[in-house]
Amino acid sequence: MTPRKAAVRSNKSFRNQSDQLKDDVYRQMFRLEESRPGAAMGLALALVRAWLASDAEPENGEQRDWLKKVSPICLQMIEAALHADVGTTSCAKGHSC
Secondary structure, rough: OOOOOOOOOHHHHHEEHHHHHHHHHHHHHHEEEOOOHHHHHHHHHHHHHHHHHHHHOOOOHHHHHHHHHHHHHHHHHHHHHHHHHOOOOOOOOOOOO
């Protein structure tokens, strides 16, 4: 049996993951702007995933800088949606869940 070499993530694959996480955060921001059901939770989860990924790759300061800029905006959007009760439930308005 031959020993397996440790998998080394290329910079390109990390960049791709970083871009996917950014895309997910922006997509959820747009969903919340459109008052889509569950969008506030979707945005919160996208932010958590992005922060966890940035902690896994501490040498990627660019992603952390982006998160430091976008997170306060996202939190304001989530808080505003919670106060307006927009995009926080997965049920249509007027129905009890």
